[in-house]
Amino acid sequence: MFLRKEKVKKYISFCLMLGLLSSACSTLKTDSSDKRSNATTAGVPEEKYSAYLFTYFTGNSKAEEAIRFAISNDGYNYRALNNNKPVIKSEDISSTGGVRDPHILRGADGKTFYMVVTDMVSANGWSSNRAMVLLKSNDLVNWTSSVVNIQNRFSGNEDLLRVWAPQTIYDPEAKKYMVYFSMKHGNDPDKIYYAYTNKDFTDLESEPKQLFFSPTNNAAIDGDIIYKDGKYHMFFKTEDAGSGLKVAVSDKLTEGYVLRDKFVQQTKDPVEGSGVFKLNNGEGYILMYDVYTKGKYQFTKTKDLENFEVVDDAISMNFHPRHGTVLPITAKEAEALVSKWGTIDEAALAPQAEAIKKINVVVDTAAKKVYLPVKPGTDVKAFDPDFSAMPGITVSPKGAQNFAAGPVTYNVTIAGKAPQAYQAIVKNDHNPVLAGLYADPDIIYSEKTGKFYIYPTSDGFTGWAGTYFKAFSSPDLVNWKDEGVILDLNKDVSWADRNAWAPCIIEKKVNGAYKYYYYFTAAQKIGVAVADNPTGPFVDSGKPLIDKFPEGVTRGQQIDPDVFTDPKTGKSYLYWGNGYMAAAELNTDMVSLKPGTTKILTPVRSYNEGTHVFYRNGKYYFMWSENDTRDENYQVRYGTSNSPTGKISVPENNLVLVKDTTSGILGTGHHSTIQLPGTDTWYIVYHRFNYPKGAAMGEAAGYNREVSIDKMEFNPDGTIKPVKPTHEGIKPVSLNK
Numbered sequence: 001m002f003l004r005k006e007k008v009k010k011y012i013s014f015c016l017m018l019g020l021l022s023s024a025c026s027t028l029k030t031d032s033s034d035k036r037s038n039a040t041t042a043g044v045p046e047e048k049y050s051a052y053l054f055t056y057f058t059g060n061s062k063a064e065e066a067i068r069f070a071i072s073n074d075g076y077n078y079r080a081l082n083n084n085k086p087v088i089k090s091e092d093i094s095s096t097g098g099v100r101d102p103h104i105l106r107g108a109d110g111k112t113f114y115m116v117v118t119d120m121v122s123a124n125g126w127s128s129n130r131a132m133v134l135l136k137s138n139d140l141v142n143w144t145s146s147v148v149n150i151q152n153r154f155s156g157n158e159d160l161l162r163v164w165a166p167q168t169i170y171d172p173e174a175k176k177y178m179v180y181f182s183m184k185h186g187n188d189p190d191k192i193y194y195a196y197t198n199k200d201f202t203d204l205e206s207e208p209k210q211l212f213f214s215p216t217n218n219a220a221i222d223g224d225i226i227y228k229d230g231k232y233h234m235f236f237k238t239e240d241a242g243s244g245l246k247v248a249v250s251d252k253l254t255e256g257y258v259l260r261d262k263f264v265q266q267t268k269d270p271v272e273g274s275g276v277f278k279l280n281n282g283e284g285y286i287l288m289y290d291v292y293t294k295g296k297y298q299f300t301k302t303k304d305l306e307n308f309e310v311v312d313d314a315i316s317m318n319f320h321p322r323h324g325t326v327l328p329i330t331a332k333e334a335e336a337l338v339s340k341w342g343t344i345d346e347a348a349l350a351p352q353a354e355a356i357k358k359i360n361v362v363v364d365t366a367a368k369k370v371y372l373p374v375k376p377g378t379d380v381k382a383f384d385p386d387f388s389a390m391p392g393i394t395v396s397p398k399g400a401q402n403f404a405a406g407p408v409t410y411n412v413t414i415a416g417k418a419p420q421a422y423q424a425i426v427k428n429d430h431n432p433v434l435a436g437l438y439a440d441p442d443i444i445y446s447e448k449t450g451k452f453y454i455y456p457t458s459d460g461f462t463g464w465a466g467t468y469f470k471a472f473s474s475p476d477l478v479n480w481k482d483e484g485v486i487l488d489l490n491k492d493v494s495w496a497d498r499n500a501w502a503p504c505i506i507e508k509k510v511n512g513a514y515k516y517y518y519y520f521t522a523a524q525k526i527g528v529a530v531a532d533n534p535t536g537p538f539v540d541s542g543k544p545l546i547d548k549f550p551e552g553v554t555r556g557q558q559i560d561p562d563v564f565t566d567p568k569t570g571k572s573y574l575y576w577g578n579g580y581m582a583a584a585e586l587n588t589d590m591v592s593l594k595p596g597t598t599k600i601l602t603p604v605r606s607y608n609e610g611t612h613v614f615y616r617n618g619k620y621y622f623m624w625s626e627n628d629t630r631d632e633n634y635q636v637r638y639g640t641s642n643s644p645t646g647k648i649s650v651p652e653n654n655l656v657l658v659k660d661t662t663s664g665i666l667g668t669g670h671h672s673t674i675q676l677p678g679t680d681t682w683y684i685v686y687h688r689f690n691y692p693k694g695a696a697m698g699e700a701a702g703y704n705r706e707v708s709i710d711k712m713e714f715n716p717d718g719t720i721k722p723v724k725p726t727h728e729g730i731k732p733v734s735l736n737k
Contacts, residue, residue: 049280049328051391053140053337054078055102055115056324060122065098066090067117069341070319071334071391075279075286075326076299076311079350079390080319081341093133093145094119101222101273101323103167107177113137113327114201116166116179119147127161132181136201140333141340146202150183154207159186165222165273165323168197171253177201178253180211182221189219192236194254212236212248212257222323224274225253226285226305232257233305235264235274235287243270245289247305266300266310268490269293269467273323276305280328286311290323295462297321316358318350331391335415338392344412344420351385359706360432362664362692369407369423373727375435376478380404380426387412430478430729432688432706436460438470439629439687439705440502440560440610440670445677446534447507448514450735451475452674453534454685455486455503455518459705466500469520471535476732477674477683477709486536487529489522493540496522502610502670506563506572507534508590517590519545519561519574526561526576528591541591545574550582550598560670564613566644573644575601578609581624583645603648606637610670613644616680619718622648623656625669630702632659632689634669638720656712657686657723664691665725667701673712676733683730684712684723691727 054070066086070078081087091097098121105114114136120129130151137143151157166181180194193208212234214220219239226233234248234257245265248257264287265271273290284303291298299315300308329337345365351358355378362371372385380403387395387410394413401408403426413419437460445452452474458466467490471483489497501521508515516531518538526546529538546558556579563586565572572586574593585597603624610625623638636657639648659666671686687705688694694701709730713721 048330050331051329051334052078052277052280053104053327053329053333054321054324055104055327056319056321057100057102058084058320058322062090062098062121062123064322065100065121067099067102067115068319068321069337070317070321071337071342072326073388073391075277076314076316077350077352078317078319080317081337083343084319087341088135088143088145093117093135093143093147095131095147095149096121096124096129098122099133101165103165103325104327105168105170105177106327108170108172111138113140114168114177115143116168116181118164118166119149120162120164127184129162129164130157130160132163132166132179134179134197134201134203140329140337144202148204150204150208153204157185161185162190164190167224167325169225169253171196173253179204180223180225181208182223183208184219189214189217190221190239192220192223192234209254211254215259215261222273224276224325226276228305233276235276237272237274238263243272245271245274245287260306264306264308265289265298266308267291267298269296271298275323275325277326277328286326288326290321292322293462294465295320296460334391336392338390338414339416342390342392342414344393344414344417344422350390351387353384353386355383356385357432357435359437359693360691367423368421369425370410372424372426373429374426376428376430376732378426378428380428383426385424385426427727429727430731431708431710431725431727432691433474433478433480433709433729434472434707435480435482436706437690437704438707439703441685441687441707442502442504442562442672443674443685444505444507444534445674446514447509449473449534451534452477453483453505454480454707455505456687456707457501457503459687459703461703462700464499464501464703467498469500469503473535476734477730478732483535486531487518487520487538487540492529492538493522493527494542495527495544496525498523502560504562504672505534506565506590508565508572515590517563519563521559521561524557524559526558526574530591545591545593546576550577550580550600552600553577553580553582556580560609560611562611562613562672564615564644567615571644573613575611575613577602577611581607581611581622585645597645599645601645601648603637603639603650605650606654612672614673614675616675616682616714617718620644620646621720623671623673625671627669628702629667629669629705630699632666632695632701634667634702635659636669636671636684636686636723640718651719653719655722656720657684657725660725663725663727664695665689665727666691666694667705668708668725677735680714681733682712682714683709685709686725688725 052072058064067088069081072078099117101118119131131149135143135145151160161184164182176196182190184190192212194211195204195208196206198205222237224235244263250256271289302308355374357373382400384400407423438456439459440457442455454472468488472480474480503520518529525544529540531538562575581602585594606626612623620641637654639650667689689701690704
C-alpha cells in the first residue's frame with residue numbers, strides 16, 4: 001500500500017528501534033495498513049488499492065458451506081462473483097466436505113495471499129470439527145491448500161471438541177505468519193489461541209498457545225486483530241452477558257491483551273464474525289458483523305475503532321453473506337477476478353442510480369434486456385442508470401440517456417471476453433410503493449393531517465424475526481415518505497422482544513383531540529400502543545391485550561389484529577387469529593376488550609389469517625388470507641355479514657386477489673383497503689413476494705415481501721370484482737379538499 005511521508009517516518013523509526021531496518025522491515029503493519037492490506041516490501045512496485053474483495057460463506061447447509069467471492073468499487077456496494085456459487089470446491093480442500101468463516105490476508109510481500117477457513121459441516125454438530133484449512137495464492141484465482149487437524153497434529157488435545165474461525169496476521173518480530181483461532185476443550189469455554197505456520201503455509205509449526213485470557217473466564221470466539229496507532233486491537237465475540245462484540249487491546253501481538261469492557265456492535269440482536277477493514281479513500285474503517293439470528297449483515301463505520309456509526313443505508317449486496325472478511329485490492333487484481341468469475345449479467349444487475357428500485361431490477365439473460373423500475377417523479381427523458389458498480393467491467397454509453405423514446409442499448413465488456421449488448425428499459429412503475437421489504441400493510445387516511453399512512457411489518461428478517469415497526473406517509477398513495485420507527489420492541493415494549501408482526505391502527509377523536517390506537521403482534525401476543533399523532537410517539541399499554549386462545553379454540557396463533565369502528569353504532573371491534581377468526585368489542589378506552597363479547601367467526605372454508613373488515617352500502621365485508629405466507633398461492637378471499645360480529649356468508653366465487661404468474665407476481669395477500677374520503681373509490685393494499693427474486697427463494701420468499709397498491713372495484717350487486725395485481729400500480733390520487 002502507498003505510504004504517506006509522515007507515516008513512513010514513524011514506520012522507519014519504529015523499525016530502527018527494533019533493529020529491523022531491512023527489506024523485511026516494510027512488512028510491519030502500520031496505521032495505513034490493517035491486517036488485510038500490508039505495506040509492500042521494498043523493491044515491489046507500489047499500486048494503489050481501488051477495489052475490495054469480500055470472501056464469505058452463505059449458510060448452514062453443506063452446499064452453502066463453501067468459499068464465495070464478491071467484489072466492490074467502494075467498500076459499500078458488493079456484487080457476487082461466479083453467480084454467488086463457490087469459487088473453490090469445499091470437498092477438494094477440506095476433511096469434512098464443508099468450510100466456513102473465510103479470512104483472507106495480503107502477505108508481507110504485497111503479492112502473496114493467505115486464506116484460512118474452518119473445516120466444518122454444521123449438520124454434523126457444533127462440536128464436530130477439529131481442523132482448519134490453510135490456503136495460499138499468488139493471484140487470488142489459483143489456490144493451494146492444506147488441512148491441519150489440531151487433535152491429530154498436537155498431543156494433549158484428546159478432549160478437543162471444536163476449532164473455529166481461524167485468521168492470519170504477520171508477526172514482524174517473529175517474521176512469521178501467525179494463525180489465531182478459538183478452541184473448546186471438554187467442559188472449558190471456548191478460548192482464543194495462536195500458533196505460527198511454516199514457511200510454505202502448509203502446516204502449523206508451533207503448538208497452539210492461549211492468546212486472550214478472559215477476565216471472567218467466559219467463552220471468546222471469532223477473534224479479529226487490527227493494528228492501529230501502535231496497538232493491536234482484538235475484536236471478538238463474547239458468550240457471557242449477551243452475544244456481542246468486545247475489544248481487547250495490547251502493545252504486543254502475542255500477549256498482554258486488556259479488555260475494553262463494552263459492546264461495540266450497534267444492535268441489540270446477537271452478532272458474531274466481526275471483520276474490520278480500512279477504506280481505500282482514507283475515510284476510516286468499516287466494522288462489519290453477522291447478525292446471525294436475523295439473517296442480516298450490519299456495516300458500521302469508525303475512525304478510532306472505539307465509536308461506531310451504522311451505515312446500512314449505504315450498503316447493497318446481491319447475496320446474503322455469513323461470517324467473512326474484506327480485502328482491499330488493486331484494479332489489476334480486480335480485473336483478474338472479474339475476468340475469471342465475473343459475468344456480463346452481473347454488470348447489468350448493478351445500476352447505482354439513487355432513483356432505481358434496486359431490489360426490483362430484472363435481467364433477462366436470454367433476451368439480453370434489463371428492466372429498471374424507477375421511483376415516482378423520475379425524469380426518464382434524461383436519466384443515467386449509472387452502471388458503475390463492478391470493477392473490471394466497462395459499460396457504454398455513459399451519462400444521461402432518453403429512455404422516454406424507448407430502450408437504450410448498452411455495450412458491456414469484461415477483459416478477455418466478447419462484449420455483449422443489453423437493452424435497458426426504464427419504467428415508472430409504482431409497485432412496490434414502499435422502498436424496501438415490508439409486509440402485512442394496514443392503511444388509514446388521517447383527518448388530522450390530510451395524509452394517508454401505511455403501517456407494515458418490517459420484513460427481510462429470517463423467520464420473521466423483526467423487532468420494530470415503521471410508518472409511511474403519502475399525500476397521494478404514490479409518493480411515500482418513510483417516517484421512521486414508531487415502535488421498537490426492544491426499547492418501547494416490556495412484555496415481548498421478538499416477532500413484530502402485522503399491525504393495525506385507527507384514528508379516533510376523543511374529547512375534541514385526535515388519538516391513534518395501534519394494535520400489533522409481538523411474540524405471538526397482541527398489544528396496543530397509543531399516540532397523539534399518526535407517526536407517534538406511541539406508548540405501549542404495558543401488557544398484552546390478548547395472550548391466550550379464545551374459549552373453544554386450541555390451535556393457531558394470537559396474531560394479525562384488525563380494528564374496525566361500526567359507522568352505524570360507533571362501536572369499535574378488534575378481530576384477530578391465525579387458524580381461527582375471533583372478534584370482540586373494544587371498550588371506549590380502546591385499550592381493553594369488553595368482557596363477554598368475544599366470538600369465533602371463522603368462515604366455513606379457506607380461512608387462514610389476516611382478517612380485514614370494512615363497511616359499504618349496508619354490508620359488512622370480511623376479508624382474509626388463504627394459505628401460508630410462504631406459499632406463492634397466498635391469496636385474498638372474502639365474505640359478508642349483516643353485523644360486525646354476525647355469521648359470515650361466503651360467496652361461491654369469493655377470490656379477490658391471487659398471483660399472476662405471467663407478470664411474476666406471487667404470494668399476494670395479507671392486505672387492507674382504503675376508501676377515498678367522500679367517494680366510492682377503493683384501493684387494496686397488500687404484500688407480495690419480492691419481485692423478481694422471490695420466485696427463486698423458496699420459503700424465504702415468505703419473509704422477503706413488498707407492499708403494493710391496486711384498485712378494487714365492486715359489481716352492482718356489491719360483490720367484489722377480482723383484482724389483477726400489477727407492477728404499474730395506481731396513479732396519484734387527489735382529494736380536492
